[in-house]
Amino acid sequence: MSLKIYFLRHGETSSSQTGTYCGRLDIDLTAEGVQMAEDFAKAYQDIPWKAIYSSPLQRTIATAKPLCDLLGINSQRRHGLKEIFYGEWEGKTPEEVNRDFHDDYVRWLADPGWSSPTGGEKGIDIARRSSEVLEEIEQTYKNGNVLVVSHKATIRIMLCSLLGIDVGRFRDRIGMPVASVSVVEIAERGPLLHRMGDCSHLREELHQRKEIQG
Numbered sequence: 001m002s003l004k005i006y007f008l009r010h011g012e013t014s015s016s017q018t019g020t021y022c023g024r025l026d027i028d029l030t031a032e033g034v035q036m037a038e039d040f041a042k043a044y045q046d047i048p049w050k051a052i053y054s055s056p057l058q059r060t061i062a063t064a065k066p067l068c069d070l071l072g073i074n075s076q077r078r079h080g081l082k083e084i085f086y087g088e089w090e091g092k093t094p095e096e097v098n099r100d101f102h103d104d105y106v107r108w109l110a111d112p113g114w115s116s117p118t119g120g121e122k123g124i125d126i127a128r129r130s131s132e133v134l135e136e137i138e139q140t141y142k143n144g145n146v147l148v149v150s151h152k153a154t155i156r157i158m159l160c161s162l163l164g165i166d167v168g169r170f171r172d173r174i175g176m177p178v179a180s181v182s183v184v185e186i187a188e189r190g191p192l193l194h195r196m197g198d199c200s201h202l203r204e205e206l207h208q209r210k211e212i213q214g
Helices: 014-018 031-044 058-071 094-100 102-110 123-140 152-163 167-173
Strands: 003-009 049-054 144-150 181-187 190-198
Touching: 003 123, 003 152, 031 058, 049 058, 049 123, 058 144, 094 102, 123 144, 123 152, 123 167, 144 152, 152 167, 152 181, 152 190
Parallel strands: 003 144, 049 144
Antiparallel strands: 003 181, 181 190
């Protein structure tokens, strides 16, 4: 038996609906986001989980909570799973960022792996801190199922790192809808992707909610 890591992006927030950058802003889920977390828990409660890891921000804690409650366990919170820090762009829309920080914005769009939002984090910084959590999981659990509840950019960067994709292309190569699930098996020949951005566990009306891309 091998180790499977399930990556769950948090449910809907007001920021995912408005398209603002909110990396470290500690906002909570919308009512629909709570429903998304509940739908995930109902669909995945019968998997024999070894552990649940979460970013320490409220939107990820709230997304993990329904499953934690059903299983009677607590999530293990890790700083390395936090969302990208957008620095001076936090709380702003892409249009506002392009207006106020145009040169930095153009550089970041071209290569978010090695360029950062003004005063924020490079993609490679996120890859380094999140890889420490992945290494901890691999060393602690040689087999079984582990859930990682994190954020849009952070999950995409972790998947790039695991699958050998240039981290600088995380925005261009990988989509990650709210409350979506991606699954990677740590197999004998290296990480093997089984599923990416799956939202089939969500009730129909939640599928209709379109995210504004920031």
